[in-house]
Amino acid sequence: MNPLLDFSGLPKFESFSPALVKPAIEQLIADARRTVMDVCAASASPSWTNVVTPIDDVTERLGRAWGMVGHLNAVVNSPALRDAYNDMLPTITQFWTQLSQNEALFAKYKQIRASSDTSAPNTPPIGELSSAQKRSLDNEIRDFRLGGAELSLADKASFQAVQEELSTLMSKFNDNVLDATNAFGHIVIDEGELAGLPEDAVEAARELAAADGQAGWKFTLQAPSYMPVMQYAAGQPLRELMYRAYVTRASELGAKAAWDNTAVIKRILELRAASAKLLGFHNYAEVSLAAKMAETPDEVINFLSEMAAKSRPFAVQDWHELQAFARGHLNMAEVNAWDVAYASEKLRQQRYAFSDNDVKQYFPEAKVIAGLFRVVESIYGVKLSSSAAQTWHKDVQFYDVCDRDGTLIGQFYFDLYARENKRGGAWMDDAINRRRIGGTEDNSGTEDNSGSSGNRGNSGHIQHPVAFMTCNFPAPVGRGDQLRPALFTHDDVITLFHEFGHGLHQLLTEVDELGVSGISGVEWDAVELPSQFMENFCWEWDVLQHMTCHVESGEALPRALFDKMIAAKNFQAGMQFLRQIEFALLDMVAHTSFDVETDTILALAERVRHEVAVIKYPHFNRMPHAFGHVFGGGYAAGYYSYKWAEVLSADAYAAFEETGVLNAETGARFRREVLARGGSRPAMESFIAFRGRKPEIEHLLRHNGMKLAA
Ligand code: ZN
Numbered sequence: 290m291n292p293l294l295d296f297s298g299l300p301k302f303e304s305f306s307p308a309l310v311k312p313a314i315e316q317l318i319a320d321a322r323r324t325v326m327d328v329c330a331a332s333a334s335p336s337w338t339n340v341v342t343p344i345d346d347v348t349e350r351l352g353r354a355w356g357m358v359g360h361l362n363a364v365v366n367s368p369a370l371r372d373a374y375n376d377m378l379p380t381i382t383q384f385w386t387q388l389s390q391n392e393a394l395f396a397k398y399k400q401i402r403a404s405s406d407t408s409a410p411n412t413p414p415i416g417e418l419s420s421a422q423k424r425s426l427d428n429e430i431r432d433f434r435l436g437g438a439e440l441s442l443a444d445k446a447s448f449q450a451v452q453e454e455l456s457t458l459m460s461k462f463n464d465n466v467l468d469a470t471n472a473f474g475h476i477v478i479d480e481g482e483l484a485g486l487p488e489d490a491v492e493a494a495r496e497l498a499a500a501d502g503q504a505g506w507k508f509t510l511q512a513p514s515y516m517p518v519m520q521y522a523a524g525q526p527l528r529e530l531m532y533r534a535y536v537t538r539a540s541e542l543g544a545k546a547a548w549d550n551t552a553v554i555k556r557i558l559e560l561r562a563a564s565a566k567l568l569g570f571h572n573y574a575e576v577s578l579a580a581k582m583a584e585t586p587d588e589v590i591n592f593l594s595e596m597a598a599k600s601r602p603f604a605v606q607d608w609h610e611l612q613a614f615a616r617g618h619l620n621m622a623e624v625n626a627w628d629v630a631y632a633s634e635k636l637r638q639q640r641y642a643f644s645d646n647d648v649k650q651y652f653p654e655a656k657v658i659a660g661l662f663r664v665v666e667s668i669y670g671v672k673l674s675s676s677a678a679q680t681w682h683k684d685v686q687f688y689d690v691c692d693r694d695g696t697l698i699g700q701f702y703f704d705l706y707a708r709e710n711k712r713g714g715a716w717m718d719d720a721i722n723r724r725r726i727g728g729t730e731d732n733s734g735t736e737d738n739s740g741s742s743g744n745r746g747n748s749g750h751i752q753h754p755v756a757f758m759t760c761n762f763p764a765p766v767g768r769g770d771q772l773r774p775a776l777f778t779h780d781d782v783i784t785l786f787h788e789f790g791h792g793l794h795q796l797l798t799e800v801d802e803l804g805v806s807g808i809s810g811v812e813w814d815a816v817e818l819p820s821q822f823m824e825n826f827c828w829e830w831d832v833l834q835h836m837t838c839h840v841e842s843g844e845a846l847p848r849a850l851f852d853k854m855i856a857a858k859n860f861q862a863g864m865q866f867l868r869q870i871e872f873a874l875l876d877m878v879a880h881t882s883f884d885v886e887t888d889t890i891l892a893l894a895e896r897v898r899h900e901v902a903v904i905k906y907p908h909f910n911r912m913p914h915a916f917g918h919v920f921g922g923g924y925a926a927g928y929y930s931y932k933w934a935e936v937l938s939a940d941a942y943a944a945f946e947e948t949g950v951l952n953a954e955t956g957a958r959f960r961r962e963v964l965a966r967g968g969s970r971p972a973m974e975s976f977i978a979f980r981g982r983k984p985e986i987e988h989l990l991r992h993n994g995m996k997l998a999a
Contacts, residue, residue, distance in 0.1 A: 293317075293354040299700070299755065300357050300720060302679045310358050310373040317354055318384050321347040329393035337422055340397045345724075345803045348388070353721065355381055360718060360757055365681050366710040395433040402426045421969040425804035428580075428968070435568065435579060444567050451564045458557050462539075463921035465548040466914075469538040470510045472545070475530060478505040485523035490514070510535050519630040532627035533909060540911035550914040551890075557920055559885045574880040577926035582812040582933070582972045586881045589929050593877065596932060596986055597870045597901045603863025603995045608903045611636060611861075626907055633861060641857040643850060645778055651837040651846045654705075654765070654775040657782055660836025661789060664826050668945070668956025669797065669964075671698065678702070684764065690796050699723070699796035701756040705785075706764035706775065713761055715784045717791035717820075721755040722809060725801035754807055756792045760784060776840060779854065783827045790823030791816075799965040810968025814930035818972070819964060821938035825992070828855065829950055859994030864903065866932075866993065871901045873929040876919045880926040932989075937976060939989035944980060 292301035293313035324347045328340055355377075362374045388394070405418040405426075418426070433439075437448040476498060477483065483491050483506060493514065494506035501507060508514050508531060518531050537543050539550040561573035570576050574586040583589045615621040615632040618639070624632055662673045671690050678687040678700070686703040702720070707713075727749035762785075765775045777785070791808065800806035808816060826832045830851060837846040875897045883893060890913045898906060906912075918924035941959065948955045962979040976984060990996070 293357065296350060296353065299678050300353075302357075302361075302681045305357070305361065305681075307367070307369040307373040310370075310377060313354055314351070314358070314377045314381065317347075317351045318380060321351050321384065325388065325391065325394065329391065329397070335397040335400050337401060337418060340394075340401060341422075341426070344394070349722070349724075349803055351381075351384070356718070356720065360720070361681055363712040364704055364759060366712070389432065389436055390438065392438060395430070395438050398426055398429050398433070402430060419802075421800050421802045421805050424969050425802050425810065428804060428810050431579060435576065437568065440567060448564060448567050451560050451567070455557065455560045455564070458553055458560070459921050462550055462553050462557065463917060465539040465550050465553065466917055466921065469543050469545070469548045469915075472548075473510045473534050473538075474501070475508045475534070476503055476505050477508065477527070482524050482527050483522070485521045486517055487521060490517035490521070510538065516630075519627070520634045522631065525625075525628065528627040528631060529625070533907075536626075536907075536910045536912060536915075538911070538915045540914040542909055542911060543914075550920070554890050554913060554920055555885060558879060558883050558890075561880065561925065562883070562885070572881045574877060574926040577880065580813060581927070581930070582815045583929070586877060586926070589877055589926075589933075590874070590881075592933065592936075592986075593870050593874050593929060596936075597867060597874070599986065599990055600863050600866040600870070600995055601901070601903070604867040604903045605863070607861045607864040614639075626904060626910065629904060637857065637860055641853050641860065643853045643857070645780075648846075648850065648854065649776045649778050650840050651844075652777040652779065652782055653838060653840050654762075654777060656838045657777055657785065657836055660832065661786060663835060664832060664951065665789070665793065667951040668953060669793070669960050670953060670957060671797070676700065680704075682708075684708075697753060699754040699756070701758055701792055701796060704757070704759045705762050707761035708764070711759075711761065715760040715788050717788045717795065718757040718759070719754070719795055719807060719809075720757050721752060722795075722803055723754040723798050723800065723806045724752050724803040725749045726752050751801075754796050754798060756795045758788050758792050760788065774840065779827065782836075783824050786823040786827050787820045790820035793823075794819040794964055794967070797960055797964040798967040800967045800969045802969070805968035807967050812968075812972045813927065814933045815937065815972035815976075817930075817934035818937045818941065818976075821935055822941050825938070825942040825945075826950065828858065831950065862993035862995060866995075867901055867903060869932055871897055872916070873932060874901065875913065875916075876924070876928040877926060879919070936986050936989045937972075937984050939992050940980065940984045940986075941976070942992075943988040 291309050291313045292304045293309055294316065295301055324343050328343055331339065333339055358370075358374055358377075362370055401418075402423065405423060437445055440448055474497075477494070483494075486494075490513075491506065494508055497507035497509065497514070498505050508518055508527075510531075515531060515535060519528055522528050539548050541549050541551055543549060558573075561576075565571070565573040565576045568576060570579075572586065574589070578584065578586065578589070583592070611629070611632055612624050614636045615624045615628065619632055619635060621628060621632065666672060670693055672693065672695075674689050674691070676687050676689040680687060680702065682704065684704070684706050686705075688701055688703065689697060690699045690701070691697055704711075760781070762777055762781050763775055766773050794811070795807040798807040804810055830848075833851060834845050838844070875894055878897060879890065879893060883890075891911070894913050913920075918928055924930070941963070942950075944959070945952060945955050959979055963975045966975045973983070
């Protein structure tokens with residue numbers, strides 16, 4: 290049997306081969322299309338059972354099979370698999386696009402949702418929907434609307450035309466930045482100009498020049514070449530030259546008029562505003578927030594302004610300290626924008642010198658994993674144990690997550706080491722999502738009767754969630770007696786906790802409906818709550834005591850080193866905060882009150898800087914022209930999400946600080962009100978249910994060393 294068509298349990302990795310992709314996916318798409326057609330053509334009055342369940346069934350199968358292909362393509366890539374993947378990608382994309390524009394289906398979803406509103410609240414009839422089901426339908430209906438499904442025929446055509454032009458322009462924006470970045474190269478001939486640069490950066494520059502058949506050293510605007518110059522090059526002229534090239538990329542001051550993003554930005558903002566108007570919103574920020582936790586652009590702007598006001602005194606202090614240090618120790622009369630990274634690095638070294646490599650010796654893999662599991666088991670009352678399953682590589686580990694009484698809750702794969710043909714970075718992905726299968730709608734009481742998650746009755750059986758957790762840490766070296774365990778940097782440890790937080794959101798869900806179980810249906814600006822929350826434990830002395838063990842001496846992390854790590858973490862936190870807030874405000878204002886006739890993005894950027902920035906930007910700075918998150922990516926009116934989610938996670942963690950960070954009662958409440966609920970209700974409701982109030986920003990400031998005087 291084709292393993293991609295076998296949904297009887299865990300994925301059958303051992304019998305997978307790339308040649309099986311096409312037949313399986315084609316069959317699943319054909320099945321799905323047929324089911325969609327049957328469902329849409331049926332004359333019976335639409336219900337959850339005769340519409341949503343069959344659509345969920347077929348799309349889940351396709352999603353699971355394609356998810357397995359995508360996962361393998363990322364972690365054990367090969368030419369044959371890549372071809373098989375790319376070969377099917379357009380067909381898959383087309384299927385999802387058509388489904389999201391299927392008006393007959395949209396009409397049925399609306400009918401089911403409307404009929405659930407008309408029944409009397411105290412006497413739910415047979416077929417009454419649970420709150421999770423309502424939430425799931427509301428999400429579907431919202432996405433149909435945002436896709437233009439309710440527009441008149443003429444408006445639909447305009448909307449489509451706007452979308453197409455937008456996607457072309459966003460791609461053009463990215464191409465311009467990329468071309469402008471790639472085109473730049475600066476050759477240094479005088480060795481004296483290299484003073485201060487680390488050896489590896491000098492060697493890389495020599496190789497770049499040699500590759501061009503030139504003598505000397507070549508520097509580019511790619512991060513591995515640009516960053517060391519800004520951070521370490523002692524000569525100011527080289528830093529200034531590189532800085533100027535970097536911040537004028539893709540602008541009218543850049544190397545080539547064809548790469549100037551000025552008009553592209555203007556048109557993108559104009560089109561986004563136009564699409565918002567067509568959908569009946571005041572501006573594009575409202576469209577973006579429709580699927581997010583933040584409710585209105587004003588709420589976001591107020592949030593950012595408050596953060597700016599509170600972090601500003603600390604940023605001013607950082608800035609003054611940097612200037613004083615530069616005058617006293619670096620002979621700089623003035624700190625220019627191109628001196629900031631250089632002077633900061635010198636100050637950081639002077640204050641908190643310690644080596645990442647020294648820290649790493651305290652974090653051997655087994656000790657770290659045991660430390661992570663100890664935290665998770667203590668606060669959530671679960672048991673994690675090694676288990677067996679088919680995998681895609683010999684280094685992959687597999688675990689069961691059980692409740693205290695031994696009941697299986699979920700399972701996960703750990704693929705921790707970097708290797709050839711594996712995509713870089715770290716991420717969590719769903720392999721199987723929790724849902725109740727075969728349950729009849731025998732709801733015999735009020736909704737929410739099955740406990741915490743707004744599920745329907747208890748019939749049928751539960752499909753347990755399964756997660757992939759993928760990282761790229763160094764593998765153990767040597768073999769046999771000479772085997773040296775994998776050592777993780779502190780950053781690696783934080784990454785592991787972060788991804789595990791996403792994993793727990795997926796695994797500890799108690800929701801029965803596919804569309805809103807685990808991380809499905811969670812608002813975009815709340816998704817990072819459970820993951821960033823977990824990072825906090827990596828900065829906790831009591832946790833680190835049990836999670837560190839020097840690879841040679843066996844000693845736990847010394848307190849003095851820990852204190853330095855904490856101090857270095859908060860170095861210039863005020864300035865970094867303010868910089869992120871400046872970008873987020875620019876993004877939000879550009880998508881609410883930008884007037885295409887009278888405004889320019891530069892004037893807007895200038896206003897925002899005037900309001901929040903402490904560092905003086907040179908007049909030639911054209912940062913918006915390379916702001917890819919917002920003009921070339923998915924963060925339009927969404928850049929604030931980084932800080933937003935950090936506030937949520939810091940405040941959630943503060944609840945643990947108040948009761949003891951491994952407090953099981955607080956953990957049980959977090960599990961019940963946040964993790965278990967997944968996307969089945971608004972994230973704000975879950976947060977308030979856990980914390981007893983709305984989020985407060987003080988905790989994030991405090992965690993970053995910005996404690997306000999009382
Ligand atoms: Zn994350």
